[in-house]
Amino acid sequence: MSPPLGLRPRINYRRLAEATSLGLALPSGIAIGMFIGYWLDKWLKTDHWMIIIWTLLGVASGLISLLRGLKKFIRDAEAGKED
Amino acid sequence: MEGLEHTLGIVVLVNRLIGRPVASLLALFGIQVADPAHCIPDYIVMVFIVAVIMIVLFTLAGKKRDLVPGKFQVVSESIIRFFEGQIVEIVGPEGKKYTPVIGTVGLFIVFCNLLGLIPGLMSPTAKLNVTIGCALSVFLYYHGQGIKAQGLLKYLKHFMGPIPAIAPLMIPIELISHFSRVISLSIRLFSNIFAEEVLIVVIASIVPLFLPLPFMVLSIFTALLQAFVFVLLSCIYLAGAVEEEAEHAVSASSEAHLKEAHA
Numbered sequence: 245m246s247p248p249l250g251l252r253p254r255i256n257y258r259r260l261a262e263a264t265s266l267g268l269a270l271p272s273g274i275a276i277g278m279f280i281g282y283w284l285d286k287w288l289k290t291d292h293w294m295i296i297i298w299t300l301l302g303v304a305s306g307l308i309s310l311l312r313g314l315k316k317f318i319r320d321a322e323a324g325k326e327d
Numbered sequence: 328m329e330g331l332e333h334t335l336g337i338v339v340l341v342n343r344l345i346g347r348p349v350a351s352l353l354a355l356f357g358i359q360v361a362d363p364a365h366c367i368p369d370y371i372v373m374v375f376i377v378a379v380i381m382i383v384l385f386t387l388a389g390k391k392r393d394l395v396p397g398k399f400q401v402v403s404e405s406i407i408r409f410f411e412g413q414i415v416e417i418v419g420p421e422g423k424k425y426t427p428v429i430g431t432v433g434l435f436i437v438f439c440n441l442l443g444l445i446p447g448l449m450s451p452t453a454k455l456n457v458t459i460g461c462a463l464s465v466f467l468y469y470h471g472q473g474i475k476a477q478g479l480l481k482y483l484k485h486f487m488g489p490i491p492a493i494a495p496l497m498i499p500i501e502l503i504s505h506f507s508r509v510i511s512l513s514i515r516l517f518s519n520i521f522a523e524e525v526l527i528v529v530i531a532s533i534v535p536l537f538l539p540l541p542f543m544v545l546s547i548f549t550a551l552l553q554a555f556v557f558v559l560l561s562c563i564y565l566a567g568a569v570e571e572e573a574e575h576a577v578s579a580s581s582e583a584h585l586k587e588a589h590a
Binding site for chain 2: 258260261262264265268269272273275276277280298302304305306308309
C-alpha cells in the first residue's frame, strides 16, 4: 500500500499536521472559553462572573493541550534517537 | 472585501434563475432575506458546483469496474487507497470503515480549494462558513464513532481526567479543548485559502500578466497540503476517540511508525 503523489510518510507529514495545530491550540482555547462564558452570562444573567471563570478555564485548557502536544513531540523525538 | 471582489457571473446567473423561489421558500420557514433577488451567496453556489463535479466524477468512476483497470479507474482507486492508507496508519487496521467519511471530506476540501484556480470561480473554503461546516461534521462524526466504539458512559469517563477529585475542573477544560479543535481546524483551512486568494488578487491587480502564475502554482501546493493536513488531523482525533487507552496507543503506533520510517 504505497501512497501516490510522492507523499510517503518518510518526511512525517503527521508531525507537521500536529505542529500546525499546536500554534492554534492556545488562542482557540481562549476564544472558546470566552465564548462559552459570554453565552452563559447572557443566559444566567450573572454579569461578568462566567466570562471571567470560563476565560481562565480556556487559558488552562489551551495550555494543557499545548503541553500535551509538546510532550508527545519530545517523546517521539526520544524514541527516534534510540533507534 | 467589498473593494476587492465583484460578484461572479455564475452567481448572478444562479440568483436570477432561482433567487426568488429560494427566498420565498425561506420565508415559509420564517426567515426573511433582505434582498430576495440576490439571496444566494457565492460560496453556496460554489459548494453546489463542487458537489455536482464530485457526484458526476465518482459515479463515473464507480460505474465501470474492470479487472484490468483503465486510466480513470487507476487514478480513482489510488486516491481511495491513499486515504485508506492514511487512516490505517493512524487509527489501525480496524479503521478501514472510516474511509468513506474521511475520504469524502478530504476530497471535498481538495476540490473546493482547487476550484479557486479556475477563472470566474472562487474557493468556497475561503469563507469561514464552509470550513466550519467541514470541521463540525468531522467533530460530530468522531464523537459519534467514539461513543459507538466504547459506549456512552465509558466515553464520557475520558472527559473526567485521571483523578476523580479534580473531575469538576477537568470536565470544562476537556470540553473547551474539544471545541477548540473545531476552531483550529476551520480557522487554519480558512485562513490559508483566504490568504492565498487575496494574494493572487493583489498580485494580479498590480501586474496582471504572468506574475500571478508562480503564486497560482504555489496555491495548488497549498490547496493539496491543507486538505491533507485536515484529513490527517481528523484521523488523529478519530484515533483518540476510538482507541481505549488513547495516550498509550498513540505513542505505541507512532513508535512503530518511526521504526518503519527508519527501516
